[in-house]
Amino acid sequence: MTWRLFWQTLAWNRTRLALLLLACLGWGVLIPIIYTGFSDAIREMVNSGMIPENLMSFGSGNFFSLPGALTLGLQHPLAIAFVAVFAIGSPVAAVAGERERGTLEVLLSRPISRRWHYAVVAGAVLVMIALAVTALLAGQVAGAMAVGIADELDLGLLPLVLANGILMWGAFASVALAASVSFDRAGPALGVALGFLLVNYFLEILGSLWDAAEWLQPYSLFHHFDPGQILLGDGDPLDFAVTGLALIVPAVWALMVYPRRDLAAPA
Amino acid sequence: MESTIQPAIETRALTKRYGSVPALTDLDLVVRPGEIFGFLGPNGAGKSTTIRVLLGFLHPTAGGARVLGLDALDESVEIRRRIGYLPGGIAIYDSLSGAAALDYLSDLQGRPPVRREELCERLEMPASVLRRRVRDYSRGMRQKMGVIQALQHDPELAILDEPTEGLDPLMQQAFYGILADLRGAGRTVFMSSHILSEVERVCDRVAIIRRGRLMALHGVEELLARRKRRVQVRWRGSAPDLAAVPGLSDVAVDGDRISGTLLGDVAPFVRAVASPSLVDLIIEPARLEEAFLEYYADEPAEAEDR
Numbered sequence: 001m002t003w004r005l006f007w008q009t010l011a012w013n014r015t016r017l018a019l020l021l022l023a024c025l026g027w028g029v030l031i032p033i034i035y036t037g038f039s040d041a042i043r044e045m046v047n048s049g050m051i052p053e054n055l056m057s058f059g060s061g062n063f064f065s066l067p068g069a070l071t072l073g074l075q076h077p078l079a080i081a082f083v084a085v086f087a088i089g090s091p092v093a094a095v096a097g098e099r100e101r102g103t104l105e106v107l108l109s110r111p112i113s114r115r116w117h118y119a120v121v122a123g124a125v126l127v128m129i130a131l132a133v134t135a136l137l138a139g140q141v142a143g144a145m146a147v148g149i150a151d152e153l154d155l156g157l158l159p160l161v162l163a164n165g166i167l168m169w170g171a172f173a174s175v176a177l178a179a180s181v182s183f184d185r186a187g188p189a190l191g192v193a194l195g196f197l198l199v200n201y202f203l204e205i206l207g208s209l210w211d212a213a214e215w216l217q218p219y220s221l222f223h224h225f226d227p228g229q230i231l232l233g234d235g236d237p238l239d240f241a242v243t244g245l246a247l248i249v250p251a252v253w254a255l256m257v258y259p260r261r262d263l264a265a266p267a
Numbered sequence: 268m269e270s271t272i273q274p275a276i277e278t279r280a281l282t283k284r285y286g287s288v289p290a291l292t293d294l295d296l297v298v299r300p301g302e303i304f305g306f307l308g309p310n311g312a313g314k315s316t317t318i319r320v321l322l323g324f325l326h327p328t329a330g331g332a333r334v335l336g337l338d339a340l341d342e343s344v345e346i347r348r349r350i351g352y353l354p355g356g357i358a359i360y361d362s363l364s365g366a367a368a369l370d371y372l373s374d375l376q377g378r379p380p381v382r383r384e385e386l387c388e389r390l391e392m393p394a395s396v397l398r399r400r401v402r403d404y405s406r407g408m409r410q411k412m413g414v415i416q417a418l419q420h421d422p423e424l425a426i427l428d429e430p431t432e433g434l435d436p437l438m439q440q441a442f443y444g445i446l447a448d449l450r451g452a453g454r455t456v457f458m459s460s461h462i463l464s465e466v467e468r469v470c471d472r473v474a475i476i477r478r479g480r481l482m483a484l485h486g487v488e489e490l491l492a493r494r495k496r497r498v499q500v501r502w503r504g505s506a507p508d509l510a511a512v513p514g515l516s517d518v519a520v521d522g523d524r525i526s527g528t529l530l531g532d533v534a535p536f537v538r539a540v541a542s543p544s545l546v547d548l549i550i551e552p553a554r555l556e557e558a559f560l561e562y563y564a565d566e567p568a569e570a571e572d573r
Binding site: 004005008012105107109110112113259262264266 | 429
């Protein structure tokens, strides 16, 4: 019964999953190619003072090393939009969306506790996030191989990057699911989850572009997803702890709130 | 002697408030196993709130409810394993075909859909229709899907919120047939309805709820026996003396016609008018609608849905 719910939750997303995994893969492939093609030119422009160096450090990434470029690719708005479809969109649709459509009532009239429902949805969302981050990383490795620079990467450290990515995106998904179980409509839940993501992104980018705001960066979850550092063998265990905690706290909150909520008749 | 048979549904002083707004107040209800129980009330009376408490969707403010002997709050999952539920204005997964939606809901129920084929046949949902996506279904077809998903696993207790809403008269008849079979098989049905003729026709007992309070709980026959009914006689010659007929009131004489309202047993009235001078006699059947309206005589405009 639980597996059926799990597979169906994945099945609802199968079309967008297929399309976005291809997009993630494609975007991943492009990053090493862009890095190989443009990093020298960009470095020259920075050295000549045409572009302030700060602008080359977007988030935790940069264009001066392959690991830095990969980080840039993973923190690019396009990559964020791809993964956010699963980390924000799917959790919101799975509970608040079903509630709004009226189907949650039919679903929960089956012998499924709300905690199990939450756990199954969370599991399916984590699988989708893992697939998306894997597709991004696989694309990057494939791109690096294609342009012959894969030896600049310690591929043995990729599982750590994957784990860090899943934890960070899992934290955003956890906030989205907590919002999803708290609202009767998808709109407010989506607003809260997207707002949280945008604030985190804003803090990270602002801190990377403006020295005076650098102190804001540790308050962003994006700051604690640093593939470049991990690939250089310099990963910070604190990043895993912070993203892990950010995943667990909303989950505990949601597991307490969801079973206690009154589910009145859909309007 | 009090029956020791475990009720299918039992509420004790069930109270639910939304903030300061009372939706249910001290509701005491017992639904016996094997009966078809009608739950009547206008919009906002608390019918859906009661049903949602029984399913564990809402938490009572005070009091409690037991379904099939299980606590509605603490043993809700086990209750839902054993019941079938049709929500009011049901929504079913639009992107799935009818058959896939029924399969999915049956799998989640964890019990085989032993009655699906029969229900589909009776409600005229052939395989060709079930192959289509739910989004292409009419309102009536969605309602039929709702009935099928609620009953396909042959539950011990069916909780049906406005089950015939959206069904055409032919399908309503088919549904009544299904209810009759459920009764024959010893299943219990708890159904809310606005359609009084339907409740009168299919239910064994009926509860009338108003503003969250139970107004009446009777057998349908008992309820009808307590209702006034219109009577009319046509007479040849001088009018009979009906003054001694118990329960007769509002007597009006219009030429050779006498009309009035009769409360209670009709036998004394029939005896009083039985004579060769009687030309015509009309005793209108007592309607549940009158009973219902009597309870709601001073009900203001419809309250908001609860």
